[in-house]
Amino acid sequence: MDLSAAELTRYAITGAIIAFVLFMRLRTIGKARRLRLETLWIIPTLFIAFACFIFSQMPPVGLGWLWVAVAGALGGVIGWQRARLIHIGVDPVTHEINQTTSPAALIFIVALIGVRWILRSAVAMGDARWHMGAALVTDIFVGFAIGVLTLYRVELYVRARRLLDEVRGR
Numbered sequence: 001m002d003l004s005a006a007e008l009t010r011y012a013i014t015g016a017i018i019a020f021v022l023f024m025r026l027r028t029i030g031k032a033r034r035l036r037l038e039t040l041w042i043i044p045t046l047f048i049a050f051a052c053f054i055f056s057q058m059p060p061v062g063l064g065w066l067w068v069a070v071a072g073a074l075g076g077v078i079g080w081q082r083a084r085l086i087h088i089g090v091d092p093v094t095h096e097i098n099q100t101t102s103p104a105a106l107i108f109i110v111a112l113i114g115v116r117w118i119l120r121s122a123v124a125m126g127d128a129r130w131h132m133g134a135a136l137v138t139d140i141f142v143g144f145a146i147g148v149l150t151l152y153r154v155e156l157y158v159r160a161r162r163l164l165d166e167v168r169g170r
Contacts, residue, residue, distance in 0.1 A: 025106055032098040040157050044150040051142045058135045068143035075147025082108055083155035090167045097160045
């Protein structure tokens with residue numbers, strides 16, 4: 001297989017996976033799902049542990065930490081904004097917390113995938129000019145993901161907790 005056929009296959013597989021995930025997400029738009037406050041910490045904690053492992057193996061050097069921190073802060077802003085697009089409701093009788101994904105949240109996710117794809121290509125092309133290695137690029141994306149996952153779940157927790165306290169009359 002020549003290089004262009006390999007790239008085409010890679011893009012087709014990636015596109016098919018993204019399309020499948022988006023199809024699965026599209027099915028849940030507008031449907032209320034239970035939001036468990038007690039489990040919101042699990043995913044960010046696992047990913048932070050994974051990031052610590054990655055950083056311990058090959059830590060960023062010098063300004064690399066700044067790039068990772070900026071990516072983490074940008075990811076946090078995006079995660080916070082994404083969480084704001086989620087509708088959270090509390091059943092007044094059972095006090096069960098539900099979340100409903102809006103179409104705007106799905107559009108936001110699609111746009112985020114597109115931006116990530118563009119940035120990945122731009123970083124790969126600019127690598128020679130910026131002298132970023134593959135490890136630093138990976139670290140930047142890990143920092144970004146930590147920001148997105150953590151602030152998304154923190155914002156959901158804060159909003160759900162506030163609503164639950166209002167329903168309980170505190």
